[in-house]
Amino acid sequence: MFEVSEITEKTKSESLTMESIPISKQSEATAGKIKLDGPASASQPETPITPERAIIQSRDFSFFYGSKMGVEKINMDIEIGSVTAIIGPSGCGKSTFLRSINRMNDLIPQTRAEGVLSVGGQDIYDKSTNLVNLRQQVGMVFQRPNPFAKSIYDNITYGPKLQGIRSKAKLDEIVERCLKAGAIWDEVKDDLQKSALALSGGQQQRLCIARTLATMPKVILMDEPCSALDPLATARIEDLIAELKGTYTIVIVTHNMQQAARVSDRTAFFCLGKLVEYGMTDKLFTNPREQATEDYITGRFG
Amino acid sequence: MRIQIRQTWNHLFTVFSSMSVVLMVAALLLFLVPMLGKGMSAVFFRGTVEFRKMQHDLYGLGSESTLQKEIAATQAARDDIYAIFDRFSRGIDTDLLAGEAKRLYRDHGDELRYQNVPKDEYTALRKQAKGIRNHLMDAFESVDKAEIFEHLDAVEAFKSDASLKGTSVEKLIAMAADYRNIAETVDFSKRADYAEELDAVEEELFRLFGPRPGVERALAMESYGATRWDVVQKHLHQLVWQESWVLSEDGQQMVQKQVRRDDPKEGSFAGTQLAPMFALVEETVSETLRPRRTFYWRYFVQDSTPGHYFGGVGPEILGTLLLTVLAMCFAVPLGVISAAYLVEYAGENWVIKIIRVCINTLAGVPSIVYGLFGLAFFVEYVTAKQKCITSASMTLALLVLPVIIRASEEAIRAVPRTYREAAMGLGAGKFRTFATVTLPAAGPGILTGIILSLSRAAGETAPILFAGAVALGPIPDFAGKWWFQPTRALSYGCHDITVGDKLAMMVPHNQYGMVMTLILLVLCLNIVAIVIRSRMSKKLRGY
Ligand SMILES: Nc1ncnc2c1ncn2[C@@H]1O[C@H](COP(=O)(O)OP(=O)(O)O)[C@@H](O)[C@H]1O
Ligand SMILES: [Mg+2]
Numbered sequence: 058m059f060e061v062s063e064i065t066e067k068t069k070s071e072s073l074t075m076e077s078i079p080i081s082k083q084s085e086a087t088a089g090k091i092k093l094d095g096p097a098s099a100s101q102p103e104t105p106i107t108p109e110r111a112i113i114q115s116r117d118f119s120f121f122y123g124s125k126m127g128v129e130k131i132n133m134d135i136e137i138g139s140v141t142a143i144i145g146p147s148g149c150g151k152s153t154f155l156r157s158i159n160r161m162n163d164l165i166p167q168t169r170a171e172g173v174l175s176v177g178g179q180d181i182y183d184k185s186t187n188l189v190n191l192r193q194q195v196g197m198v199f200q201r202p203n204p205f206a207k208s209i210y211d212n213i214t215y216g217p218k219l220q221g222i223r224s225k226a227k228l229d230e231i232v233e234r235c236l237k238a239g240a241i242w243d244e245v246k247d248d249l250q251k252s253a254l255a256l257s258g259g260q261q262q263r264l265c266i267a268r269t270l271a272t273m274p275k276v277i278l279m280d281e282p283c284s285a286l287d288p289l290a291t292a293r294i295e296d297l298i299a300e301l302k303g304t305y306t307i308v309i310v311t312h313n314m315q316q317a318a319r320v321s322d323r324t325a326f327f328c329l330g331k332l333v334e335y336g337m338t339d340k341l342f343t344n345p346r347e348q349a350t351e352d353y354i355t356g357r358f359g
Numbered sequence: 360m361r362i363q364i365r366q367t368w369n370h371l372f373t374v375f376s377s378m379s380v381v382l383m384v385a386a387l388l389l390f391l392v393p394m395l396g397k398g399m400s401a402v403f404f405r406g407t408v409e410f411r412k413m414q415h416d417l418y419g420l421g422s423e424s425t426l427q428k429e430i431a432a433t434q435a436a437r438d439d440i441y442a443i444f445d446r447f448s449r450g451i452d453t454d455l456l457a458g459e460a461k462r463l464y465r466d467h468g469d470e471l472r473y474q475n476v477p478k479d480e481y482t483a484l485r486k487q488a489k490g491i492r493n494h495l496m497d498a499f500e501s502v503d504k505a506e507i508f509e510h511l512d513a514v515e516a517f518k519s520d521a522s523l524k525g526t527s528v529e530k531l532i533a534m535a536a537d538y539r540n541i542a543e544t545v546d547f548s549k550r551a552d553y554a555e556e557l558d559a560v561e562e563e564l565f566r567l568f569g570p571r572p573g574v575e576r577a578l579a580m581e582s583y584g585a586t587r588w589d590v591v592q593k594h595l596h597q598l599v600w601q602e603s604w605v606l607s608e609d610g611q612q613m614v615q616k617q618v619r620r621d622d623p624k625e626g627s628f629a630g631t632q633l634a635p636m637f638a639l640v641e642e643t644v645s646e647t648l649r650p651r652r653t654f655y656w657r658y659f660v661q662d663s664t665p666g667h668y669f670g671g672v673g674p675e676i677l678g679t680l681l682l683t684v685l686a687m688c689f690a691v692p693l694g695v696i697s698a699a700y701l702v703e704y705a706g707e708n709w710v711i712k713i714i715r716v717c718i719n720t721l722a723g724v725p726s727i728v729y730g731l732f733g734l735a736f737f738v739e740y741v742t743a744k745q746k747c748i749t750s751a752s753m754t755l756a757l758l759v760l761p762v763i764i765r766a767s768e769e770a771i772r773a774v775p776r777t778y779r780e781a782a783m784g785l786g787a788g789k790f791r792t793f794a795t796v797t798l799p800a801a802g803p804g805i806l807t808g809i810i811l812s813l814s815r816a817a818g819e820t821a822p823i824l825f826a827g828a829v830a831l832g833p834i835p836d837f838a839g840k841w842w843f844q845p846t847r848a849l850s851y852g853c854h855d856i857t858v859g860d861k862l863a864m865m866v867p868h869n870q871y872g873m874v875m876t877l878i879l880l881v882l883c884l885n886i887v888a889i890v891i892r893s894r895m896s897k898k899l900r901g902y
Contacts, residue, residue, distance in 0.1 A: 166706065166707075205796055206800060206899040216785040
C-alpha cells in the first residue's frame with residue numbers, strides 16, 4: 058500500500074515532465090527513434106514547439122475506417138501543459154484524430170492507422186504499447202456525460218482501483234482531491250454515495266472530468282465536452298479547463314469558436330480530414346493564414 | 360380531406376389495438392380465473408370430521424382428545440343410520456345369514472365335543488340341530504312367503520325345548536324369529552333387485568362415513584369417508600337419488616330420470632324398513648360429518664397419498680423449485696458468457712453466423728426433442744444412467760439456453776458504447792470493462808430473459824419426462840446425494856394427475872389445485888425476478 062501511494066505521489070509531482078510511467082516496456086529504447094526535425098509543413102505553428110516541450114507528436118498520421126479515410130497525414134505537435142483546441146466543420150476528422158491519441162478507435166472493428174503518433178516520446182501505435190498504461194496517461198472526456206451507474210464515490214475510484222489502490226484512506230483522499238479539482242466537490246460532498254446518474258448534465262460532465270483526473274493522466278482529451286450542456290454549465294467547465302491548464306495537457310474539440318478562443322493557447326483547424334492551419338489561438342482567429350480558415354471562422358463556410 | 364382520412368385511420372388503429380388488448384386480457388381472465396377458482400377449492404373448503412381424522416392419522420396434526428370427542432359424537436349419530444341399514448340388509452343378504460347359520464351349527468358341534476357328550480346322544484343332538492339348520496337355510500333361500508313361514512314355524516317349534524337353552528341352537532332359533540320380522544315387510548320377489556341396490560347404498564354410505572368402526576383398511580384412500588363438504592354433497596345425492604334410463608314416451612329417446620330411493624311410489628326401497636334411513640342421513644349429515652370451514656394451507660407443504668387422493672403438493676413444489684433453480688444455475692452463466700463472447704469478442708465471420716443460426720433454431724425445437732436428448736445424453740452419459748434431478752435440470756437448462764443467450768445478447772448490445780468507452784478510457788481492460796460496466800448495465804435486459812426462461816423451465820413437462828421426473832416417489836433426501844435422485848415436479852404432476860392416474864379422477868379439486876399451484880409458483884418466481892429487475896434498473900437510472 059505504501060509503495061503504491063508513493064508512486065502516485067511521484068507521478069503527481071512529475072506530471073509536467075515527460076518520463077513517468079512508461080507506456081511500453083521499451084520506452085527508453087525507442088524514445089529517441091522519432092525524428093522531430095522532419096520537413097516543416099505549412100501547418101506548423103509560428104511559435105515552434107521545441108521537441109522537449111512536445112508531449113504529443115504526430116508525423117504523417119493517417120487513420121482509416123476500413124477503406125474510408127478519417128484523417129490524412131496529420132503533422133502536429135502539442136505542447137505540454139497547454140490547452141489546444143481543434144475546430145472544423147462536422148465530419149472533418151476532429152474526433153477521429155482526438156480518439157486516436159488514446160487509441161479509443163480500437164473499439165471500432167477494421168480500423169487502421171498509418172504514420173507515427175507518439176505520446177511522451179513513445180509511438181502509441183507500436184505493438185509494444187500497453188493500452189492500459191496509455192489510457193491511464195491519456196484520459197478522455199466525451200461529448201455526452203457518461204458516468205457509470207454507480208455512486209459518485211465509486212465513479213471516482215474506478216480508475217485508481219484499476220491501478221491497484223485499495224486503501225480506504227488513500228481512496229478517500231483521491232476522491233476529495235479529484236472532486237475539488239473537478240470543481241464539483243461543494244455540490245456533492247454531502248452525499249458521495251448518491252448515484253452519479255442523479256446529478257444534472259453539467260455536474261455529470263464535471264464528475265467525468267474529475268473521474269479522468271483520478272487516474273493521474275498527463276493528457277486530457279475532450280471531445281465537445283460542452284455540446285450537451287447549457288451555457289451556465291458550459292461556463293463552469295471552461296473555468297475548470299482554465300484551472301487544469303498547466304497541470305495537465307488538454308486537447309479539446311469544440312464547435313464553439315468563442316469557446317476555442319477563450320480557453321485555448323493554440324488552435325488547429327481541420328477540414329476534410331486534413332490539418333489546414335495550426336497556430337497560436339489569438340493569431341489564428343484574428344489573422345488566419347489560410348483562406349479556408351478565414352471562411353470558417355467568419356461563418357461563411359460549413 | 361386528406362387530414363380527415365388520416366384521422367380516420369388513426370381512430371381505426373386505436374380502436375383495433377385497444378380491442379386486441381381487451382381481447383387478450385379477457386382470454387387470459389377467462390382461462391385463468393376458473394382455473395384458479397377451482398384450484399382454490401383445494402385450499403379453501405369445508406372439511407368434515409373425516410378430513411380431520413385423516414390429517415391426524417396421516418400427518419399427526421390436530422389434538423387427539425378433541426378429535427376423539429368429535430369422533431365419538433359423530434359415531435353416535437351414525438350408529439342410528441347403520442342400525443336401520445343392518446336390520447334391513449340382513450333380510451336381503453341371505454348368503455350372510457346362511458353363513459351365520461352354518462357357523463352356529465358348527466359351533467354347536469364343538470360345544471358338544473367339548474362337553475364330552477356320549478356318542479349316541481351326540482349323534483341325536485347333531486341330527487336335531489341339522490334339521491333346524493336346514494329349515495332355516497330353506498327359509499333363507501325361498502322367495503315364497505308361505506313356504507318361508509312354514510320353515511320358520513318348523514324351527515320355532517323347538518323354542519320351548521329347555522334342553523337347548525344356552526346352546527348355539529338357541530341362537531339359530533333366534534335367527535328364525537328375526538327373519539320372520541323381516542319376511543313380514545320385505546317383498547321377496549324383488550330380493551335380487553334389493554340386493555343390487557343395497558350394494559350401491561352401502562358403497563355410498565362407505566364413501567360418506569368411511570369404513571365401519573373396527574374395520575381396518577390397508578389403503579389410506581379407503582380408510583376415510585368424505586373429507587370435504589362438496590364430496591359429501593355428491594355422495595349424499597348419489598345415496599338418496601337413483602338414476603335410471605327410461606323411455607320418455609313410446610318410441611322416443613331414452614331420458615335419464617332421477618327418483619328418490621325412498622319415494623313411496625317409484626323408489627326402489629319404497630315401503631321397506633330401509634326407507635326412513637335416507638331422510639335420516641340427510642337430516643343428520645351435519646351431525647354425522649361436522650363440516651367446518653377449513654383453510655388448508657398445508658396443501659402447499661404436505662406430502663400426498665398415492666394418486667394424490669389425500670394430502671398436498673409439497674414435494675412437487677420442492678421438486679419444481681429444485682429443478683428450476685438448478686437449471687438456471689446451469690443456464691444463466693453459460694448463456695451470459697456465450698452472449699458476451701458473441702457480442703464482445705467474436706467477429707463477424709461465417710462460423711459465428713452459423714452459430715447464430717443454430718441458436719435461433721434451437722429456440723424453436725419442440726421440447727419433447729430436448730426430453731429425448733436428455734435421456735439419450737445426460738441420463739446415459741452424464742449421470743451414470745440415473746434419472747435424476749441433475750439430468751432433468753440440465754435438460755431444462757438446455758431448453759432455456761437459447762432464450763437466455765438471445766436476450767443477453769440483445770441486452771449487452773444495447774449498452775451504450777459510451778459506457779464501454781468510459782471504462783476503457785480509464786484504463787480498464789476488455790474483461791474488466793465487461794464485468795464492471797457492461798454486465799451491470801445489461802442486467803435488467805438479461806433478467807428479462809431469465810424471467811421468460813424461469814416460467815418456461817418451471818412449466819415444461821416434456822424435457823423432464825424421461826430425464827428425472829416421477830409421479831410417485833420419495834422426497835429427495837437432503838442428507839444424501841439428492842442430486843442423483845429423481846423428483847416429483849408440478850408440471851409432470853399436472854400431466855400425470857390429468858391423464859395418468861385413475862385415482863386422481865375422483866379428486867378433481869386436487870387436479871385443479873396442482874395446476875393452480877403451478878400457476879401461482881410461476882407467478883411468484885416472476886414477481887421476485889421483476890422486483891429484482893426494477894431494483895436494478897432503478898439503481899441504473901439513479902433515482
Ligand atoms: N465508426 C465509424 N465508421 C466509419 N466511418 C466513420 C466512423 N466514425 C467516423 N467516421 C467517418 O470519419 C469521418 C470523420 O468523422 P469524425 O472524426 O467523427 O468527424 P468530426 O470532426 O465531426 O468529429 C467522417 O466522414 C465520418 O463519416
Ligand atoms: Mg465529432
